[in-house]
Amino acid sequence: MTWLVTGGAGYIGAHVVRAFREAGEPVVVIDSLTSGHPSFVPAEVPFVRGTLLDGDLVRHTLVEHDVTGVVHLAGFKYAGVSVSRPLLTYQQNVTGTATLLEQMAAADVRRLVFSSSAATYGTPDVDLVTEQTPTRPESPYGESKLIGEWLIADQARAAELAGSELAHTSLRYFNVVGSATPDLYDTSPHNLFPLVLGMLARGETPRINGDDYATPDGTCVRDYVHVADLAHSHVVAAHALEAGTPLEPVYNLGSGDGVSVRQIMDVAAEVTGVDFTPDVAPRRPGDPARIVASGELAARDLGWKMRHSLRDMIASAWEAQQAHAG
Incomplete structure (x- = not known):
């Protein structure tokens, strides 16, 4: 069985491709290279x-x-930028998903793992986000991911009415970090890890936005998951769909406890050997004190667990950043 990975030349997608290859699964990649890199795709993997x-x-x-199944990761992924570019966001994430579903039906491809986002929850008012937490997206990006889930669910119902099927599940997650191999690295200009590590590499001082939150050390607490753990669960989900194992429509891939920005800074200093004291700036408007998701449902059905510590996450990201810089 061959799996198509859309967005397979991107940071997360390339890790999913590697995970499929390690599992012995044939895979093909589609990527526009808007934010992906052809060097991220193994030479033996067909690339479109x-x-x-x-x-x-x-x-x-x-x-x-x-192709018998699709892992759909392609899309416009910058939540902040989506506010100023909503039409691009909807075109790439909603129209793109609808086109994919249309062509999957025409080619009789009946399995789909969708890379969704915890941005679908917006700013939840609970201590721990679960799959039952109401979805209240606050950006066009979060809205587009939620609409993608709706499209998939609606298409699955339509397939059932037509005597066919579309077996599917959607995976929601927050901040993906680290690297499974130094040749795959996060090139986003907006994510915390590449921003902090890039600044340290250039001899600059990273910044904390607010240290007066109602958290143990006063800084924001967030979910961070290692990209290798995330990629593994995508493949497990794909195998479950292949086997006809019933899956929930949505799973959170969450840490269950989260880490603070201050903790990230402290461990970054240890790992990189750069002794620094982060600058402290005022809070950014709209930043909640804590957003952390439970991964219990995914642990039950997808073998999800945090196999990497915060130190592992930062060390692997730093190794990849240094390899890229060299």
């Missing part, structure tokens, strides 16, 4: 450069490579 908005290209790829 293009956008999901090109339905003919998607259909041709599905048929030519005899």
